[in-house]
Amino acid sequence: MTTLFSLFYSFFQIGLFSIGGGYAAMPLIKAQAVDIHHWITATEFADLVTIAEMTPGPIAINAATFVGMRVAGVLGAVLATLGNILPSCIIMLILARLYEKYSKQTLLKQILGGVRPVVVAAIFSAGLVLLQLALTSVSQPDLFALVVFAVAFVLLNSKRIPLGPIALLVLGAGVGILHSVLA
Amino acid sequence: MKKGLVREKKEKPQRTVRFHLQLFWTTFSLSLFTFGGGFVIISLMRKKMVVKLGWIDDEQMLDFVTIAQSSPGPIAVNGSLMVGYHLAGLSGALVAVLGTVLPPMIILGFVSLGYEAVAGNPWIGAAFHGMRAVVAAIVMQVTWALFRPLLEKREVLPLALFGVSLVLLFVLKVNIMVVMVAMILFFVVQSLVGLKRGGKDQ
Numbered sequence: 001m002t003t004l005f006s007l008f009y010s011f012f013q014i015g016l017f018s019i020g021g022g023y024a025a026m027p028l029i030k031a032q033a034v035d036i037h038h039w040i041t042a043t044e045f046a047d048l049v050t051i052a053e054m055t056p057g058p059i060a061i062n063a064a065t066f067v068g069m070r071v072a073g074v075l076g077a078v079l080a081t082l083g084n085i086l087p088s089c090i091i092m093l094i095l096a097r098l099y100e101k102y103s104k105q106t107l108l109k110q111i112l113g114g115v116r117p118v119v120v121a122a123i124f125s126a127g128l129v130l131l132q133l134a135l136t137s138v139s140q141p142d143l144f145a146l147v148v149f150a151v152a153f154v155l156l157n158s159k160r161i162p163l164g165p166i167a168l169l170v171l172g173a174g175v176g177i178l179h180s181v182l183a
Numbered sequence: 184m185k186k187g188l189v190r191e192k193k194e195k196p197q198r199t200v201r202f203h204l205q206l207f208w209t210t211f212s213l214s215l216f217t218f219g220g221g222f223v224i225i226s227l228m229r230k231k232m233v234v235k236l237g238w239i240d241d242e243q244m245l246d247f248v249t250i251a252q253s254s255p256g257p258i259a260v261n262g263s264l265m266v267g268y269h270l271a272g273l274s275g276a277l278v279a280v281l282g283t284v285l286p287p288m289i290i291l292g293f294v295s296l297g298y299e300a301v302a303g304n305p306w307i308g309a310a311f312h313g314m315r316a317v318v319a320a321i322v323m324q325v326t327w328a329l330f331r332p333l334l335e336k337r338e339v340l341p342l343a344l345f346g347v348s349l350v351l352l353f354v355l356k357v358n359i360m361v362v363m364v365a366m367i368l369f370f371v372v373q374s375l376v377g378l379k380r381g382g383k384d385q
Contacts, residue, residue: 051294123226
């Protein structure tokens with residue numbers, strides 16, 4: 001019972017203070033799960049980071065599920081994840097309400113409109129990091145990754161070939177496996 | 184041919200059980216393919232909810248990202264909650280969050296039972312080699328779609344803000360929430376000063 005509660009509470013704190021995306025949450029998760037509670041070892045934590053990068057979803061939720069599952073099974077995973085998303089869900093619900101109420105007002109419209117280029121820059125910056133990662137993680141220079149990137153980019157912009165992003169991701173996985181078999 | 188930001192939008196969908204199921208399935212399937220961080224799901228969301236389903240428009244989506252990014256927690260969860268709430272209120276928010284959280288939970292639940300097999304698996308590694316390049320292309324394409332209207336307007340301030348933000352985020356690696364909140368404060372002050380001036384002129 002106390003373990004379940006401290007799982008919930010630890011990940012509640014992580015959720016509340018992980019400010020600025022997944023990688024900001026990593027040191028908090030390490031502090032709680034490795035240093036304070038000794039739920040997982042430092043090596044397991046390093047493995048967790050690798051796994052989180054290989055599996056879909058936010059890193060904090062991956063970590064919550066992984067640690068919760070190891071410590072207290074399915075119930076532990078559910079409680080840790082719930083604790084993790086509860087703070088941001090409460091904050092976001094308040095913000096969502098305010099947005100729906102006031103988004104037509106000129107002041108808020110002006111502010112949100114003004115910040116839009118920043119969001120585009122943030123998406124671009126994330127894209128650059130992903131591109132860097134895609135082109136350097138296996139070999140340098142990685143001609144295969146560059147070709148896949150270019151073809152995918154062209155296909156996404158093409159109006160004639162209506163391939164959605166998910167279909168392209170599946171194709172990308174297939175091409176990756178084919179490449180490793182042939183190489 | 185549509186140019187610029189996607190603005191024409193259908194009416195808000197009716198809040199039926201059927202719609203909630205569709206919302207759940209949409210967020211679930213997007214979340215299932217969100218490798219490489221929150222901005223990937225934002226890019227997928229734009230493709231699906233703005234371009235394909237027409238549930239929201241580009242400006243609303245960027246507003247949602249701004250708000251999602253200015254509060255703690257994963258941007259994927261925050262963004263889904265905003266969209267869900269906008270489309271169908273509290274129940275929509277719950278359904279969207281559940282759809283976003285379940286795929287990583289289910290996958291990690293299984294992985295935690297035998298993660299040694301996954302972490303070093305060459306087949307999974309090879310698949311990721313291809314997928315990483317596609318993910319980068321998806322985010323870059325969405326960047327381009329959102330950046331083009333900015334370029335076409337030819338206004339100095341938005342382009343300057345874009346440049347400054349890019350340097351702060353990509354080169355100097357400043358925490359994104361710090362940048363976002365600072366920029367919001369900048370515009371709050373600017374608008375308030377503008378209001379005051381407008382008041383005096385009358």
